[in-house]
Amino acid sequence: MFLTDYFVFSQPLYSITTGLIFLFVFNFLVTTIKRLFQLPPGPWGLPIIGYYPFLKDESYLQFDSLSKKYGPVYCLKLGQHDVVVICDWDHLKLAFADESLLAKPHELFFEGIIKYPSFAEMSGDDWRFHRRVSLQVLRDLGLGTSKMEEAIRREIKQFLPTIGQGKVDFFTKLLPSVSNNISILLFGHNFSYSDPYKIGLDENMDRVNQTFQFAGLSTFLPWLVKIATALGLFRVSVISKHVHAVEDLLQKEIDMHQSESRVNEIEDYIDGYLVEQKNRQNKDENDELFSMGVLRRNLTGFFAAGSDTVTSTLSWAMMYLIYNPEYQDKIRAEIADVIGFEREPVYTDRNRMPFTMAFLYETQRIGSVVAVNLLRRASRDTKIGKYNIPKDTIVIFNLWSIHRDPKIWIEPEKFDPNRYLSEDGSKAIKPPYLVPFSGGKRICLGEGLANVELFLYLVNILQKYQVRYDPSIKLSLEATFGVSRRPKHLPPLIFEKLPKF
Ligand code: HEM
Numbered sequence: 001m002f003l004t005d006y007f008v009f010s011q012p013l014y015s016i017t018t019g020l021i022f023l024f025v026f027n028f029l030v031t032t033i034k035r036l037f038q039l040p041p042g043p044w045g046l047p048i049i050g051y052y053p054f055l056k057d058e059s060y061l062q063f064d065s066l067s068k069k070y071g072p073v074y075c076l077k078l079g080q081h082d083v084v085v086i087c088d089w090d091h092l093k094l095a096f097a098d099e100s101l102l103a104k105p106h107e108l109f110f111e112g113i114i115k116y117p118s119f120a121e122m123s124g125d126d127w128r129f130h131r132r133v134s135l136q137v138l139r140d141l142g143l144g145t146s147k148m149e150e151a152i153r154r155e156i157k158q159f160l161p162t163i164g165q166g167k168v169d170f171f172t173k174l175l176p177s178v179s180n181n182i183s184i185l186l187f188g189h190n191f192s193y194s195d196p197y198k199i200g201l202d203e204n205m206d207r208v209n210q211t212f213q214f215a216g217l218s219t220f221l222p223w224l225v226k227i228a229t230a231l232g233l234f235r236v237s238v239i240s241k242h243v244h245a246v247e248d249l250l251q252k253e254i255d256m257h258q259s260e261s262r263v264n265e266i267e268d269y270i271d272g273y274l275v276e277q278k279n280r281q282n283k284d285e286n287d288e289l290f291s292m293g294v295l296r297r298n299l300t301g302f303f304a305a306g307s308d309t310v311t312s313t314l315s316w317a318m319m320y321l322i323y324n325p326e327y328q329d330k331i332r333a334e335i336a337d338v339i340g341f342e343r344e345p346v347y348t349d350r351n352r353m354p355f356t357m358a359f360l361y362e363t364q365r366i367g368s369v370v371a372v373n374l375l376r377r378a379s380r381d382t383k384i385g386k387y388n389i390p391k392d393t394i395v396i397f398n399l400w401s402i403h404r405d406p407k408i409w410i411e412p413e414k415f416d417p418n419r420y421l422s423e424d425g426s427k428a429i430k431p432p433y434l435v436p437f438s439g440g441k442r443i444c445l446g447e448g449l450a451n452v453e454l455f456l457y458l459v460n461i462l463q464k465y466q467v468r469y470d471p472s473i474k475l476s477l478e479a480t481f482g483v484s485r486r487p488k489h490l491p492p493l494i495f496e497k498l499p500k501f
Contacts, residue, residue, distance in 0.1 A: 039075040039082055039084070039389075040073050040074050040387040041071065042066070042075040042076045042085075043069075043070065043076055050076065050080075052078045052220055057481060059372060059481075060371035060372050060481070063085050063400070064400060067087035072087045073085070073387045074087075078220040079221040081219075082392075083393070084384075085396045085398055087398045088401065089408055090385070091385050092397055092439075093432075095384050095395065095397060096438075098440075100379050100380045101378055101379075101382065102376065103123035103124065104120075104377055105219050105375050105394055106377070113236070114297065116293035116296070116297045117294070118298050119298055120305065123379065129289060133272070134269070136272075137272030137276075138445075140266060140272070141185060141266070141267075144449075149346070149347050149452055155184070156460050159177035164495050168493045168495060170490060170492075171486065174314060175308075176191075177193075178314075178453065179201075179306075180198075181310075181453060182302055182303055183198070185302070186253075186268055186269040186302055186303075188267040189268075202307075205303050205304065208242045208300075251292075253270060253299075254274075254295060269299070269302070302446075305445075306446045306450070308482075309483070312485065313363060313369050313454055315486050317360070317454075317458055318493060319475075319477065320366075322467055322468065322493070324415070327359055328462060331462050332463075334353040334354075334355055335353075335463050338352045339463065341463060345455075347455060354426060355428070356455070356458070357420070358417035358420040358421050358428040360455065361420045361430055361434055362416060364434065364454075365409075365434055365436070367436075367486075368400045368404075369484040369486065370437075371400040372400065373438045375394055375396060376397070376442070378395060399436070403436075408431075464497065464498060465496060468493070469491040469492065
């Protein structure tokens with residue numbers, strides 16, 4: 001019997017096939033009509049997978065160049081999701097203020113590997129509760145106060161002597177110190193750099209971060225990830241191994257907190273979370289929301305969000321300091337005037353160090369370490385300017401485009417801290433469109449901590465060291481992009497002790 005005979009004779013199969021074709025054509029027509037009449041313009045993609053296969057690693061560059069063709073707000077299809085990309089300040093300002101753009105995609109990062117959302121992946125009231133509790137606990141612990149600053153200063157004291165020896169791979173050296181600042185907040189203590197627990201945590205976090213692109217895949221093509229998981233493709237088992245290793249290590253800290261008898265005494269984020277959990281259980285409230293799984297995921301989220309980003313920004317700072325050694329001289333002149341070479345820098349010194357602040361602003365603009373914000377979802381139909389954004393559309397803020405827009409920055413490709421200085425040079429003015437931490441109600445929760453870290457690490461380093469590199473190495477400003485955008489080729493750095501240190 002021929003296959004065609006089978007089709008002729010098998011009425012059910014014939015009906016199913018016709019039904020599927022009909023569904024496919026219907027879906028195609030609905031999508032096309034919706035796109036033409038409801039959504040902003042944009043490029044077409046392939047059926048089912050949309051524009052996803054055309055996206056490159058440095059997606060922010062592609063998003064930017066698509067905006068030159070389709071306008072500042074445009075739409076593309078990624079998998080089954082309509083995705084609106086916002087690339088200019090006028091529309092981003094409106095998006096920051098729009099409460100219907102605070103939700104997150106329904107899918108989790110690493111769907112299939114991870115069971116619980118962290119609060120960075122939550123929407124609606126769940127997110128609101130967790131964000132409020134997290135902020136409350138972190139503020140009680142001293143975030144934004146001198147208590148937190150003192151802890152960072154102690155950590156920097158541990159870090160500084162470790163860079164004055166030979167040629168330094170700056171990113172690798174700095175990361176454990178920056179993540180120690182997160183450890184203080186979350187666990188109530190930092191670690192020595194040789195502590196095997198901390199080495200394991202940093203290494204596994206780094207491996208998870210390296211596979212961050214996979215998180216996009218799990219949002220846009222979750223069915224593909226399910227197939228890959230079943231067939232063991234895309235190194236899913238390796239990702240899973242590192243994700244679980246991180247969670248196991250974090251669980252050890254949680255177990256230690258639970259075994260210690262610190263009744264209602266909040267010394268760190270884990271304490272704060274456990275107390276909130278207990279209070280809710282006593283009131284018989286929805287405890288699923290404050291489960292151990294969510295706690296582990298929140299801890300992972302804080303490490304991922306708070307370590308790589310600050311380390312990458314400081315790596316860009318080092319890159320521009322060796323590229324333009326005259327900026328080291330200028331910052332050091334401010335150090336000499338305001339702090340001297342004996343006293344330890346404090347965060348309030350920034351108010352009298354305009355060039356240093358301008359240098360940090362410019363580093364944040366040109367580095368744009370979070371080039372694309374974490375994905376948002378429209379929780380109801382809304383409009384940004386003249387553009388419709390229907391419910392459940394995914395929304396991307398391409399922060400990179402804002403930071404390189406020639407309409408708001410003169411010569412945006414040029415690294416120039418002077419652009420922030422007042423006419424008489426006495427003040428550094430941060431424009432509203434410098435948005436490394438995004439904006440609105442879902443703005444980065446760690447902005448305050450990050451700003452203190454950036455200032456204190458930079459000023460402490462330049463107070464003690466001249467930063468150099470081997471001039472036979474050709475410098476390149478190329479970037480690599482995973483969780484954050486960082487220099488691809490930061491050369492090994494030489495930290496030469498200043499005579500007064
Ligand atoms: C230079 C350093 C940093 C940069 C550039 C940065 C940038 C960002 C950006 C752009 C977002 C996305 C906001 C949005 O969805 O629109 C974000 C979210 C977040 N960041 Fe940061 N961040 C930095 C450091 C930190 C630190 C140190 C912490 C930890 C305390 C942290 C914790 C978070 C959290 C928890 C979120 C999710 C907030 C939520 O969903 O409500 N970040 N960050």
